[in-house]
Amino acid sequence: MKTFISLLIISAAPLQFASAAEADSPRFSEVPGLPRSGTPTIQQSNNPSFQSAHTNALSLDTNALSLDQVLRDVLLSKPSLKAARANWEAMKQRVPQARAWEDLRGGFDTVVGRFVDISRNSFTDQKLMLEQTVPVTGKNRLRGEAAEAEAIAAFQDMKRRQLDLTAKARMAFYRLANANEQLRIIDSNLELLRQFTRTSRSKYEAGTKPQSDVLAAETDASKLEESRYDVIRQISEAQSQLNVLMNRPAQAPLPKSASLSFPVMHFELEPIQSLALTNRPEVISAARKIEAAKARLEAARREWIPEPSFRVEADRYNDAGQAISEVNAGISINIPWLNRRKYKAAIEEANQMKASAEYELEAARNETLGLVRDALTKAETYHHHVELFRDRILTLARQNASATRLAYETDKTSFLNLIDAQRTLQEVEGMYWSHLTDYVSALAELESVIGTDPATAAHFQHTSQP
Numbered sequence: 001m002k003t004f005i006s007l008l009i010i011s012a013a014p015l016q017f018a019s020a021a022e023a024d025s026p027r028f029s030e031v032p033g034l035p036r037s038g039t040p041t042i043q044q045s046n047n048p049s050f051q052s053a054h055t056n057a058l059s060l061d062t063n064a065l066s067l068d069q070v071l072r073d074v075l076l077s078k079p080s081l082k083a084a085r086a087n088w089e090a091m092k093q094r095v096p097q098a099r100a101w102e103d104l105r106g107g108f109d110t111v112v113g114r115f116v117d118i119s120r121n122s123f124t125d126q127k128l129m130l131e132q133t134v135p136v137t138g139k140n141r142l143r144g145e146a147a148e149a150e151a152i153a154a155f156q157d158m159k160r161r162q163l164d165l166t167a168k169a170r171m172a173f174y175r176l177a178n179a180n181e182q183l184r185i186i187d188s189n190l191e192l193l194r195q196f197t198r199t200s201r202s203k204y205e206a207g208t209k210p211q212s213d214v215l216a217a218e219t220d221a222s223k224l225e226e227s228r229y230d231v232i233r234q235i236s237e238a239q240s241q242l243n244v245l246m247n248r249p250a251q252a253p254l255p256k257s258a259s260l261s262f263p264v265m266h267f268e269l270e271p272i273q274s275l276a277l278t279n280r281p282e283v284i285s286a287a288r289k290i291e292a293a294k295a296r297l298e299a300a301r302r303e304w305i306p307e308p309s310f311r312v313e314a315d316r317y318n319d320a321g322q323a324i325s326e327v328n329a330g331i332s333i334n335i336p337w338l339n340r341r342k343y344k345a346a347i348e349e350a351n352q353m354k355a356s357a358e359y360e361l362e363a364a365r366n367e368t369l370g371l372v373r374d375a376l377t378k379a380e381t382y383h384h385h386v387e388l389f390r391d392r393i394l395t396l397a398r399q400n401a402s403a404t405r406l407a408y409e410t411d412k413t414s415f416l417n418l419i420d421a422q423r424t425l426q427e428v429e430g431m432y433w434s435h436l437t438d439y440v441s442a443l444a445e446l447e448s449v450i451g452t453d454p455a456t457a458a459h460f461q462h463t464s465q466p
Contacts, residue, residue: 064258067173070242074169077247081165084158091147091154099144102133111318124315124325131311131332139307142299149292156281156288163281163448169245170444176238177257178437182231182430186224189426193221196422199408200415213415220419260436265454269376272446272454276372279451283368286361293354300350303343306333368449375446382439389432397421397428 075081107129114123135141197217203209240250277283313328336343404421407413447454 063255065173065176065255066258067170070169070173070246071166073246073248074165075162078165078245079247081158081161084161088151088154088158091151094147095144095151098147099140101135101140105129105131107131114318118318123318125318126316128314129311131309133307133309135307137302137305137307139299139302142295142302146292146295146299149288149295152288153285153292156285159451160281163451165245167444167448169242171441172238172241172245173257174260174437174440174444176235176242176254177260178433179231179234179238180257181259181433183228183235185426185429185433186228186231189422190221190224190228192422193217193224196415196418197221208411209415216415216419220423260440267376267379267454269373272376272450273369273372275452275454275456276368276450277365280364280368280449281451282364283361284451286357286364289357290354290361293350293357297347297350297354300343300346303346304336306336308333371449372446375442375449379439379442379446382435382442385435386432386439389428389435394428394432397425401425 107127109127109129111123111125197214200209200213200217204211204214239254242254243250243252309332311330311332313330314324315326315328316323317325401421401424404413404418408415408418443454
């Protein structure tokens, strides 16, 4: 049954490595899942709507810290990602090693001492030999295919690290933006409470209101001051996390994060699950491990086939005047049939490795379907909260605060009602931004689960900030 959800998204166009399911040429330079060059390709989404939505998701303040800048610095500077890239580059170098022929063997024999009398040219005094094994069974090619598949699996490990770092950077950025909004709300309410204090003091001095109104306003202001310090701590923690992710000193200063606005995305469960099965690194890596296991199984079966070694010898007889007296050629083969137990065990090992890889793929696919469903459900839940607060609760709280303030100024309600209405508005505004932060963090998690931009399975609609 199709599940429709309307999702709000806020993030910059993600930086992404080339998909592992795009190419199918057997040449290693064009192996599926690997960029052609030695450095992974970082590309922007080609979906114009997605690019526009992400551009509009942040306020166009050129002095503000943008999500684009954060992601760029993280992906270019993070040592753990460089380590994964170096591991992938190392795995690529195994392919030519696995495909190569056995080394050419050479030998040289010479007489050190002879203790019998012989006639001239009866024995060789020196012998030079060259020998080469020819892989007629194609085992080297199969080992090369296995190494290619393992290199692609290493590339997918690097992509997984990139996706995790991107999700962490986005979540830290969203927490910083949320903390900045919470600080703005607190400062705004502090200013209002100071105004209320002045108003209540004037009414107290005029004898129309009790001193308790002044004390209540000052008490609420002190509580807000305490909350303000907690929010400043949250800002500091988010800045430290972003600096660490960007490979900078934790105390390095950061500009204020850009404000958030709300493009809308519409998802269906089945297309998103299909997209995840095609692009999730764990699924692709498991599929490549099956290919590697199949190649190694076929190579183990071909170990039963002897491979010839061609040999050329040049001999020089004793007392011969010329450098080479004769040239001989020969051929030899290995005889694997006498070591039956060894090769049967190798075949059984390869069979079990193939079965293990197939089970891993099945588990990865099932896990992916479940993770996608849970991520969509989480995003749908937070989307409901955001819409409810934006369209109803926040509007009602603002109207109530405004009406209560007017009533207090005309002495039609108590100061406690005014303080309560303003406190409710502050809590509702804070909860709205917290729900929005949870929502966009859920979207970041969704992209990490899928392994690529969910934009290819979504429709866009931009909405303004409330």
